[in-house]
Amino acid sequence: VPAVPGEFLLAGAPAAEPAPMRACTPRMREGLREHRIEPPPGGWPGVPQAINVFNVFAGEVMVALGEREVCGRMHDARTRDSRFRTSVGLVAVPAAGSREPIRVAWAEPLQADWRPTVVLGAPSPVQQMDTMRLLVRVSCMAIGMALAMSALMGFIGTRDRSFVLQAAACLVLVLGQAVLSGLSGYPRPWLPVGDHESWWLAAFTAFGIAALLYGIWRQSGVAGTLAPVRRAVAWAMAAAALAGLLVPLLPPAGLRALMAGLETGFGMACLALLAVTGLSLRRGDRGAVLGVVSIVPFLAIIAAELADSRLLASYRIEILQLAVTWFLIAMGYALTRRFSHLRRQHDAMRVLAATDELTGLPNRRSGLARLEQLFQSARDSGEPLTVGFVDIDLFKRINDVHGHHVGDQVLVAVAEALAASMRDRGDVVRMGGEEFLVVLPGVDLPMATPRLELMRQRVREAGEALGIEGLQVTASIGLASLCAADEDPASLLRRADGAMYRAKQDGRDRVSGATA
Numbered sequence: 001v002p003a004v005p006g007e008f009l010l011a012g013a014p015a016a017e018p019a020p021m022r023a024c025t026p027r028m029r030e031g032l033r034e035h036r037i038e039p040p041p042g043g044w045p046g047v048p049q050a051i052n053v054f055n056v057f058a059g060e061v062m063v064a065l066g067e068r069e070v071c072g073r074m075h076d077a078r079t080r081d082s083r084f085r086t087s088v089g090l091v092a093v094p095a096a097g098s099r100e101p102i103r104v105a106w107a108e109p110l111q112a113d114w115r116p117t118v119v120l121g122a123p124s125p126v127q128q129m130d131t132m133r134l135l136v137r138v139s140c141m142a143i144g145m146a147l148a149m150s151a152l153m154g155f156i157g158t159r160d161r162s163f164v165l166q167a168a169a170c171l172v173l174v175l176g177q178a179v180l181s182g183l184s185g186y187p188r189p190w191l192p193v194g195d196h197e198s199w200w201l202a203a204f205t206a207f208g209i210a211a212l213l214y215g216i217w218r219q220s221g222v223a224g225t226l227a228p229v230r231r232a233v234a235w236a237m238a239a240a241a242l243a244g245l246l247v248p249l250l251p252p253a254g255l256r257a258l259m260a261g262l263e264t265g266f267g268m269a270c271l272a273l274l275a276v277t278g279l280s281l282r283r284g285d286r287g288a289v290l291g292v293v294s295i296v297p298f299l300a301i302i303a304a305e306l307a308d309s310r311l312l313a314s315y316r317i318e319i320l321q322l323a324v325t326w327f328l329i330a331m332g333y334a335l336t337r338r339f340s341h342l343r344r345q346h347d348a349m350r351v352l353a354a355t356d357e358l359t360g361l362p363n364r365r366s367g368l369a370r371l372e373q374l375f376q377s378a379r380d381s382g383e384p385l386t387v388g389f390v391d392i393d394l395f396k397r398i399n400d401v402h403g404h405h406v407g408d409q410v411l412v413a414v415a416e417a418l419a420a421s422m423r424d425r426g427d428v429v430r431m432g433g434e435e436f437l438v439v440l441p442g443v444d445l446p447m448a449t450p451r452l453e454l455m456r457q458r459v460r461e462a463g464e465a466l467g468i469e470g471l472q473v474t475a476s477i478g479l480a481s482l483c484a485a486d487e488d489p490a491s492l493l494r495r496a497d498g499a500m501y502r503a504k505q506d507g508r509d510r511v512s513g514a515t516a
């Protein structure tokens with residue numbers, strides 16, 4: 001290696017081989033079927049030719065032109081020309097006028113209709129096309145991984161099982177894509193695929209189909225309603241997963257039969273789910289739209305398969321990956337909706353847990369929590385803080401004379417009268433029974449007394465407004481302002497409570513202030 005100059009870094013070492021290619025051995029050629037591509041009339045034009053073989057999912061691929069002959073496997077990038085990342089290929093310069101044919105060979109495909117594609121042309125456009133395929137393949141996997149991560153984060157936030165299932169489905173489908181696209185062998189194998197590409201492909205097809213069916217079924221809107229459909233889909237999923245587990249036991253012919261069975265089964269399950277999703281839509285379940293949307297690409301692939309589409313044949317891997325990614329995005333969207341639903345539910349429960357059912361005021365627990373906060377900030381800032389304990393007078397008698405339902409009406413009317421007198425309704429708390437707490441941050445005792453006098457008046461008026469004969473509603477109110485001796489909110493409350501008892505003793509229907 002020459003000395004490293006100051007302006008840049010030099011890494012690596014000069015190449016020792018003329019062409020970093022893997023020559024074919026008799027073992028590699030075993031079982032390969034060879035095909036010939038003839039040169040143009042008049043022979044090769046004497047310029048570089050790139051030959052690229054796509055869509056061979058398993059086994060060795062041989063590409064040869066003239067002297068140059070290479071064998072490579074999709075699942076180990078070290079065996080391939082690194083200029084081609086999604087295919088096995090070579091660049092050769094046949095002599096001008098030479099009539100040597102191109103020879104390509106591969107093992108019998110796992111599915112009869114999975115035809116390999118050979119691309120021939122000038123190196124630059126062939127490589128650009130190869131890079132474009134790589135971009136699609138990598139992007140699809142990256143989206144799948146990002147969705148798996150966000151599903152995991154959703155689980156951390158909600159502890160809801162669907163998020164784990166989604167993350168697991170994403171991972172299965174991402175790994176399946178890695179094997180399908182050959183990225184599991186790039187830059188060196190990171191999954192132990194080895195010589196068993198067909199097993200891995202069949203197993204991931206089976207697990208992937210189980211995951212797809214589960215997702216589409218969950219979104220079809222029939223999960224909770226049609227028991228026979230539910231059972232049929234559950235069976236289909238279990239059968240697909242079981243088939244995936246049995247894969248290592250199957251001989252090549254068995255694998256082919258399994259793949260054909262999985263493809264047919266998946267197609268039929270998609271059509272059945274489309275039909276039941278249609279029923280859900282007709283019943284007005286708008287959520288089922290997502291079920292239809294997630295199946296559409298797979299139905300399009302089945303249709304293209306039946307029509308023997310060229311596009312599907314040459315871009316099979318990318319099209320399958322895009323369909324899977326589409327499905328994962330649809331499922332991710334469904335989970336986002338579920339997340340907001342759970343959030344709303346959670347918020348609603350928090351509000352319920354903090355609210356008194358009868359009056360709609362904050363309940364004792366949340367009121368005390370708010371008082372604790374106000375107590376601390378008043379302590380820190382030195383601002384005044386006053387609390388008023390409001391107790392309806394002779395409430396037991398109101399219940400006894402007019403009935404419990406009138407007692408309830410009185411409680412609601414008093415709560416309303418107290419809350420209406422405050423700027424922030426959150427500062428009136430129902431402490432329980434016929435007791436209320438009024439919190440006045442920033443207000444001292446001399447300022448609080450007339451306000452509570454006014455509230456006492458409003459309580460009386462609220463009772464009169466009920467228009468019940470013989471009903472008189474009054475309240476005794478005890479006031480206390482924060483002083484240096486108050487170590488905690490409880491001591492402030494105790495003093496307000498004491499003042500309220502004095503108001504009762506002094507004849508009720510009055511406001512009494514506690515001394516510091």
Ligand SMILES: Nc1nc2c(ncn2[C@@H]2O[C@H](COP(=O)(O)OP(=O)(O)OP(=O)(O)O)[C@@H](O)[C@H]2O)c(=O)[nH]1
Binds near residue numbers: 394395396407408504
């Ligand atoms: N209608 C109704 N009554 C309630 C509710 N909660 C508590 N009570 C009743 O409120 C009454 C409170 O009575 P006491 O604590 O004896 O006090 P009081 O009758 O108001 O007498 P003083 O406080 O001395 O003026 C009890 O009879 C409880 O059953 C409620 O939600 N609705």
